[in-house]
Structure formats: structure tokens, C-alpha cells
Amino acid sequence: MSGGMRVWMTIGVLACAAGCNGNAASGGKVSANAPAVVLDGQDKAPPAQQTGGFGGQRAYDDTAKLVSFGPHPSGSDAIKQVQNYIYSELHADGCQISQDNFNAQTPIGTIAMQNIVAEVPGTGKGIILLMTHYDTVRTVPDFVGAEDGGSSTGLMLEIARHLCSEKPQLAIWMAFLDGEEAMVDWNTNDDHTYGSRELVAKMELDGDLKDVKGVILADMIGQKGLTMKRESSSTPWLVDLIWSTAAKLGYGNVFVSQSTGASDDHDPFLAKKVPAVDLIDLDDYIAEGYWHTPQDTMDKISAKNLAIVGHVMLASLGVLETKFSK
Numbered sequence: 001m002s003g004g005m006r007v008w009m010t011i012g013v014l015a016c017a018a019g020c021n022g023n024a025a026s027g028g029k030v031s032a033n034a035p036a037v038v039l040d041g042q043d044k045a046p047p048a049q050q051t052g053g054f055g056g057q058r059a060y061d062d063t064a065k066l067v068s069f070g071p072h073p074s075g076s077d078a079i080k081q082v083q084n085y086i087y088s089e090l091h092a093d094g095c096q097i098s099q100d101n102f103n104a105q106t107p108i109g110t111i112a113m114q115n116i117v118a119e120v121p122g123t124g125k126g127i128i129l130l131m132t133h134y135d136t137v138r139t140v141p142d143f144v145g146a147e148d149g150g151s152s153t154g155l156m157l158e159i160a161r162h163l164c165s166e167k168p169q170l171a172i173w174m175a176f177l178d179g180e181e182a183m184v185d186w187n188t189n190d191d192h193t194y195g196s197r198e199l200v201a202k203m204e205l206d207g208d209l210k211d212v213k214g215v216i217l218a219d220m221i222g223q224k225g226l227t228m229k230r231e232s233s234s235t236p237w238l239v240d241l242i243w244s245t246a247a248k249l250g251y252g253n254v255f256v257s258q259s260t261g262a263s264d265d266h267d268p269f270l271a272k273k274v275p276a277v278d279l280i281d282l283d284d285y286i287a288e289g290y291w292h293t294p295q296d297t298m299d300k301i302s303a304k305n306l307a308i309v310g311h312v313m314l315a316s317l318g319v320l321e322t323k324f325s326k
């Protein structure tokens, strides 16, 4: 039982052989005396060794790269560049990748979309599915989505760096979803979650859905002043597992006990009775006036908070592995 756990606990050590310190993350251009990264002190990522090997600065750099492509709503030219970037990063990490091209029927017509799924095969039966969306909202001009779409995708790319060379007991699938955002209006005609609805249908058809033990969705998890509240539609045991893992790691100040509610890419899985949790801090971002505005930019993102959520996610995978080990 504990063997599975040990696999995950050693991930950080293995990954650090390739360079986990801040100097490596900044490309080695920093002198020995200078700080490794130029961020304000509060939001600087700790060394990756302190967060289970998860590099908060690397996740931050990936988020910045995604933002650099500019607005990338579904069907745009820019989103093709984003897809190429995600694919090439996953490929470089040695991930097994599948791309699902599909046509979504939307209120503005048929739009070509693409889900990208990196799969780490398991030695046993069962799948843990991690998800993010990488499209940006179409209805807001000049919207680049540093937090809404960017941060969780940057986080997932860094997670993939760790997992794609591992041999876990449970398979880990990391889904990069298109079409989460509404083309016109979220509240009308199912105009949302195109990618997750495609994925759940495809997994059901392929016979994989029955093997999914849990879905962990990340969406808006990198903002400064992050407070992760328990999303009320999410599966209670899975919420408890993640929140207790966070508390054990000393992040009770970030993963707080209050509740919130969100409609998101986990909904199609909950509808199929698959356990799922949405990690999201929508409330604070709305309150600050940045949600779905052109102000959703990199200056709102904290490498430290990316590191915390990444650490919790990696550690939670270890707990899930133990829970479902036979």
C-alpha cells in the first residue's frame, strides 16, 4: 500500500536531477549573488524542492508564454499556436499524447476545436483525470486570460513534466481542453464546456470512463491573494482528500474551509456520476474586478501560489494512489 505513495514522494528528487533551483528556471543568466527571479518577495516561488519538486516559477513562465500568444478563443489562429506549444512541451517531456479534433456546434456556427490529452499509463487499473482549459473568452476584446485559462494550463504543463516519466499504479491523464468559455452567453443553449463534454462522451464511447476514479479540474488557481474554497457541487470525499492533503502540507491558509459554487468543466463528469472536484477561485477575481476583463494579465499571477497548488495536486495524487491500490 505504501509503495504507491513512495513513488510520488520521490518525484521531486528525481526531477531535481535536471535542475530544480531558481537559477536553472531563469535560464542561468543570473549571477551567484542576484536573486534567481525578479518578482515581488511575497509572490516568488520557493525552490521546487520545497514544493514536492513542482516548479512554481516554471509554471509561471509557461503561463506567461501562453499569454504571449495574445487572445486565443476557440477557432482563432492564435489558439493553433497555443495548441502547438502545448503539444511540443508535452512531446519534449516524453508524454504519450492524443489529440481529439472535433467540430462544436455553437451559437456562432460550427467551430473546430481540439482537446489534447497526455496519458501516463498505469501499472494497474484505474485512471485519475486532471483537467484544465486553455481557450480564452471570445466575448471580451483584448482578453489574454493569464488567470482564466493561463495559470491552470501552466500548472498542468509543469505537472506533466513530472508525471510523464513516472510509472504510477493508476494511470494519470492530463486533459488540456478547448471550448470551456461561452461563444456568446454561458447561460443559453449549452454555450460552454464544449471540450469537457466532448471528452466525457469520447471516454464513455471508448470504455475508459468507467475506470476513472476521480477528476481534478484546475481553473483560476494562480492569482495573488488566492483562497481556494470548497466548490459545493464537487464530490465531497474528493474535496476532503485534497483539502486534508493541503492542510497536512501547511497550506490551510490557502485551502480554506469556506464554500463556493461554480459551473465548470467538471459538470459533465458529475452528470455521469464520476467523482470530480473543481479547484477554482472565481469569487476573489470577480471581487477584484479582473474576471473576464482585459486586466486578466500576468501582473495578477503569483508563482508562489502556482507552486502551492501544484504541490497539493502532486501530493493528492499520491494519496489517491494509496487509496486505490489493491
Ligand SMILES: [Zn+2]
Pocket (backbone or CB within 6 Å): 137, 148, 181, 292
Ligand atoms: Zn472564463
